[in-house]
Amino acid sequence: GAGVSQSPSNKVTEKGKDVELRCDPISGHTALYWYRQRLGQGLEFLIYFQGNSAPDKSGLPSDRFSAERTGESVSTLTIQRTQQEDSAVYLCASSRSGTNYNEQFFGPGTRLTVL
């Protein structure tokens, strides 16, 4: 595809359920990022994958959050036992590499609502 794609575009779930969000980066992009954006707030970094290196998980807010990436392709962000505070738009971005000037291209996001 031409850009970063994410699915689903919207997800409504009940408190306590697990959710899985998917990101397809631009082909050839070695770096992949997950961010969270709460209503009216800036982007909050969650996790970063760069090639085959160990991911940078320093932004994950709790152990309920985890993410995986298969090689340099699809990534999934999993939130276990969702809480209402997890409601936000989850944005995925990719770039050619993680070094210096490399524009991050964002996907359209997944809007998660936890009831």
Added chain:
Amino acid sequence: GQNIDQPTEMTATEGAIVQINCTYQTSGFNGLFWYQQHAGEAPTFLSYNVLDGLEEKGRFSSFLSRSKGYSYLLLKELQMKDSASYLCAVRDEGNTPLVFGKGTRLSVIA
């Protein structure tokens, strides 16, 4: 710690010029980015500065002063479609992820 500050909201008139300021305090510095985000859409890249000075790209320009920890985004000949949030983001070192400010919501009025 890391801190990115920008005004929450601004209003400007169609055809005018507006300057959106951003100040940052980060442990290191390896580039400053500006993104535009329309309501309900993903952020899109506008500009990148790593050296002091002004980068011009059409109606948009971005300025950086590393010694002052300061940047601004200048939008000229404002159009209604420029109504959006403008996000300032800093990469503090190497290839680390960007640290974003909360964004400035710009409203362009007739």
